[in-house]
Amino acid sequence: MTPRTTPSGSDPKKKAAKATERATDPEKPVKKTATAKKETTKKASATKAVTAKKTAAKKAAGKKAAAEKVPAKKTAEKTAKKTAAKTATAKKVATAAGAAGTAVAKKATAKKTSAKKSTAAKTTKTKATAEKTTVASDRVTVSGPAEPPRAPKPKKAPAPTSTPLAAARAADPARAADPALDAGDRERLLTGTHHDPHTVLGAHPVAGGVAFRAFRPYALSVTAVAGDLRAELHDDGDGFFSGLLPLSDVPQGYRLLVRYEGTEQEVEDAYSFLPTLGELDLHLINEGRHEELWTVLGAHPMTHQGVSGTRFSVWAPNARGVHVAGTFNLWDGTGYPMRSLGSSGVWELFVPAIGEGELYKFEITRPDGSKTLRADPLARRTEAPPNTSSVVTASHHEWRDAAWLDQRAALPAHEAPFSVYEVHLPSWRPGLTYRQLAEQLPAYVKDLGFTHVELMPIAEHPFGGSWGYQVTGFYAPTARLGTPDDFRYLVDALHQAGIGVLMDWVPAHFPRDDWALAEFDGRPLYEHEDPLRSAHPDWGTLEFDYGRREVRNFLVANAVYWCREFHIDGLRVDAVASMLYLDYSREPGQWVPNVHGGRENLDAVDFLQEMNATVYRRVPGVVTIAEESTAWDGVTRATHHRGPGGFGGLGFGLKWNMGWMHDSLGYMSHEPVHRKYHHNEMT
The missing domain is CATH 2.60.40.10 (Immunoglobulins)
Incomplete structure (x- = not known):
């Protein structure tokens, strides 16, 4: 707020005393004065002072206010009643510009506070008083060094000149004038439907200065602070606070002092920043x-x-x-x-x-x-x-597996001996954290002679009984065993022991939890709009809409994320068959053919090809493995090579041999004495 003072020649207290003295002593003649209307309106003219007569003291006191407010045209009757005189005066004041007008001498019985208010409203020739009478009545000026006089502009508040913030006093906060807030913006902010709150909230240069607006529900007060500047914003109700300060520019690094019941906080204004995305x-x-x-x-x-x-x-x-x-x-x-x-x-x-x-x-x-x-x-x-x-998180892990990554890039996994130990971390040795697992798992796997571990789904999932196959947090390792950096520590330890790390990745479906991805923004977003395409019949989950480019991007980037951020050496992609066929586990009438009339999910084919191509390009040495249980042609063929079915290959590096796993487990489930009768069941 620009500091202003009242010159000694126009002291409001002295003027109030004089006005009171004239009103209480009818014998004392009134000096002739030129009214302030000459300075504020072109129509007003100088009027002669009215001398009070001793013989009519009561009448003179009642007519004096009207006599000083009489316009140049002497049409007002001196014999009007007190109420008529007040009405005529009010109409004349309303015609004048803003709050500018001449001082009104109150009747002899008026209270001292009324006399002060009348005198303070009187316009003087000084700039400080002229500005004071032409701005909104709720502005409170701050005492400070006087400024040279300047003639006021009629019917318009003069544009104040800003002063350096260092010149402003840091005493009691100055209450700023209240700038108007658009009713539509106010309603949208209250209902949570405003698309660009930064255009309304924050600090913005406007005619007459800088408008500050804050939206702080439950706050008792909000004060704008910048250097020595302290200006309490006007409380507009409903959590809105605003003020118009006479500044030429938005102060750099200004802060908001927000006072709540029993506490206060001084913070940067979140709505003073430019977008962070390019x-x-x-x-x-x-x-x-x-x-x-x-x-x-x-x-x-x-x-x-x-x-x-x-x-x-x-x-x-x-x-x-x-x-x-x-x-x-x-x-x-x-x-x-x-x-x-x-x-x-x-x-x-x-x-x-x-x-x-x-x-x-x-x-x-x-x-x-x-x-x-x-x-x-x-x-x-x-x-x-x-x-x-x-x-909210950030990684601080320092990797120590550079030698492993160099070796991986030089000799891809599908070109070297490859034996995998599959493990579900929460149940391998229950109760261990990622860091505790790092002390036990690498040595155990190495002693058994395996080259890799394959971690069953590690991404966050709400239901432990799903073993991680119903994912809600696709970019977060499960917090059951520790932090993301703790998981990095485990992968790092396995690499330093010469063990590769594969991860079970689940891009085929997601659960219906109402706090996760299902109808995320009120409509089908990550899932397909058609219920026949979105509902997975076997697991009661939802399938991704692979035809939507943003959803496909979400999944492709997720595959790259695990390999880049956690140094995962390969992805075992779960349930590929359920992605490839529109009629997977569906009866006639429960699925819709593709544009060619077939049962192949063309969008899923495109997604898998893009995912494989991107991962192999962005992360040298990794391997992708398809858990595909049908006879789809070209699972491990290059994406640009078309097969008999007319499709390019899916681009996987390896295919998970589901038959061998089931046959082997079935054989081993027999008692040793009986296994000789089941050799034919081995793949």
């Missing part, structure tokens, strides 16, 4: 070709515009609005609306002072206006089940 990232997401999707979506601790915080971003194209909620705002995302980035369907918000370990979810406003709280589809860390929140 046009290239959004273009690649739209095209379904962002091969490092995990680096732009989800929650990422970072430093943005010199401020530490966390970027939250999520793809929800059908949502009417998205907020982020978590432990940092007591799980109420009302005051944390995210902005929609163009037509990408991505919503983004950078929240200062939020770091690792914070729990969060996305609060999504569905197309029908209802709200749902969802876990982050690209969360890289989650709570341990049965809890379902996502966790």
